[in-house]
Amino acid sequence: LEKQESDEEEDEEEEEEQGALRWKEGLQQRAAEAFLRQQEAAPNLRKLVYGSVVEAKEEEEEDEEELGGLFRVSRPQKSKKVQTNALDCSRFQPDAGRDWDGEEMLDSIRDCFVTGKWEEGQDAE
Amino acid sequence: MASHGLTYEGCNFFRQRLVLSTLSGKHVKIKNIRSRDDEPGLRDFEASFIRLLDKVTNGSRIEINQTGTVLFYQPGLLYGGSVEHECNPQRSIGYYLEALLMLAPFMKNPLKANLKGVTNDPIDPSVDMLKSTALPLMKKFGIDGESFDLKVVKRGMAPGGGGEVVFTCPVRKTIRPVQLTEPGKIKRIRGVAYSVRVSPQMGNRIVESARSVLNKFLPDIYIYTDHMKGANSGKSPGFGLTLVAETLNGCFLSAEMSSTPQGQGDPVLPEDLGRNCAKLLLEEVYRGGCVDSSNQSLALLLMTLGQQDVSKVLLGPLSPYTIEFLRHIRDFFQIMFKIEVQKPLEDERKGGDKVLMTCVGVGYSNISKTVK
Incomplete structure (x- = not known):
């Protein structure tokens, strides 16, 4: 064995x-x-x-459950509601994952400034 | 124009729908506005927005059902002229102004809007931000002139408000197509640190901390301190900062932060606010493009309504609000943009992915503009 x-x-x-x-x-x-x-x-x-x-519609039938065969419990579906009835605001919330204290992040935008590296053929006037 | 209308659901993107409806002449019906909410129907600020829309147009038909969950809007003629409006303080003037910026160039008479309410709150783009980013953006589309101005007369912080701004805008028959594909390098950073009904020292504390972050990139930083007193300081105390980065090609990227409204959550220190706002600006620079993230939809609208020629604009990543706006533009004007993602090169240190938006304008012409 x-x-x-x-x-x-x-x-x-x-x-x-x-x-x-x-x-x-x-x-x-x-x-x-x-x-x-x-x-x-x-x-x-x-x-x-x-x-x-995918239309974020609230499905009427699904979130209604019968209680004692007489009343219906209406539970608004939070996640779907967010789409159609959310706050009307044009602000673009920043990505929370980026750490602007770190040198790495700061380096990633260094060339967006005049103090950064310039492409060939371009020059600070 | 086509007479068939459009139907939407929910209160989100409320302003987009009404603005595009007004410009296209198509009537719109919005159903199920907070229909399953504890307090169903339109809120006071939305009612206030509708009233403002009614003031700048002539012959609009607005029908709201008894519970306020269904709105029908048939746009009238964009009349313009001198308008005074008490903006509901639930939202700041920026909320109302964003829509007016989109409508103003297409009115019969030049608009002079006197708006009263909350000038700065943490939710919407403030009047300072719109003044320093939206106005220069519109100038690129040929909306220009001496009378094109946004003036903060009185400052009013949330929740009390009591601020006042005057917005004047000339009318245009047609909009010039643009090619904004190269943002250029950032040459300077400007800003306004405002404070009302608190110690004037707050402004200086904000400036100090914001500079400490931004000085790593640029020496040319100037942040004005704006302390309004007495009758010009509104009803609530507060402070905040608006930062604007200007590039060599005249593009503006901005970020802002405002103190927590009195009695709504934890108070913030001016030092933290300054530092965090500076970091928000860096985030905006990382996103990049020729247009600030909160003005993306304004730029796209003006591209759509341009003459029948190709317009190109480089944007940062599209915000959810902008994505919905693009869908609405398709609904109202049958225009679809060409969307190309531009990935940064390996050794480039210019932030994240950019999006190049291309479209041919519908050749919109402002027929109601009076000929002089």
Whole structure:
């Protein structure tokens, strides 16, 4: 019985090894696919703007549940409501993930200023 | 123009819909306005906005149902002229002014609007910000002249208000197409640190802290301190900062921050406000483009209404408000923009992705403008 178990373990190990190697298969192809996917993501901005929008309608039927067969509980769906009845404001909220205390972030915009590096052929007048 | 109307739902993008309806002449119906809210229907500030719209037009038909959840609007002629309006203090004057900026060039008579209410609050773009970014942007489209001005007469902070601004704008028959593809480098930063009904020292404290962040990039920074007193200081205390970065090509990027309205949440220190506002400006620079993020829709509207020629404008990432505006432009004017994403080069240190917007104007001409 012990032998059997050890055999199985060996089998598993073998499988694992194979599995470990399997991810290496077709790396190039998968990289190419990922690249293409990214390429597609870029022009999708037009689709995002003009594509068929999933209408954020509040579905009347779904959020009504019967209570004792007589009354209906109306629960407004918060997430969907945000779209149609949200605050009408033109402000673009900043990305909270960016840390403007870090040198890295500050460096990423350095050339937007006249004090930054200039392209060839351009010069501060 | 086409007489068929459009139907929308919900109170979001309220101003866009009414403004585009007025310009296109298409009537609009908005249903389910906060229909499932505890207090359904239009709010006071929206009613105030409708009244303002009624004042600048002639012959508009507005119908609201009893609960205020359905609005029907048939636009009249954009008449303009001298208008006085008490803006509801739930929203700042910026909320109303943003719409007026879009309508003013297309009126029969030059507009002179005297708006009273809240000049600065943390929600909407303030009058200072619109003055320093929206006006120069409109000048690029050929809306110019001595009478083109926005003047802050009295400052009124939220929640009390009591401020007053005067906006004057000339009328144009046609709008010039633009090519704004190169923002250029930022040459200087200007700003206004305002304070009312608090110590005048607040302004200086804001300026100090904002400079400490921005001086890492530019030496040419000047922030004015604006302390209004007495009758010109409105009803509520408060302070704030508006920063504007100007590029060599005359593009303006701005950021602003205002103190928490009295009695609404934690108070802020002027030092924190200055520093955070400076960081907001850096964020705006990172987004970049030729147009400030809160003026994207104004630029796109003027491109749409331009002469039948190609207009190009480079923007930063599109804000959710702008994306909805683009959809509305398609609904009202059947114009779709060409949208191209420009990724920054490997060794470029100019912030994030930019978006190049291209369209051919509809050749809108202001037929109601009087010929002199």
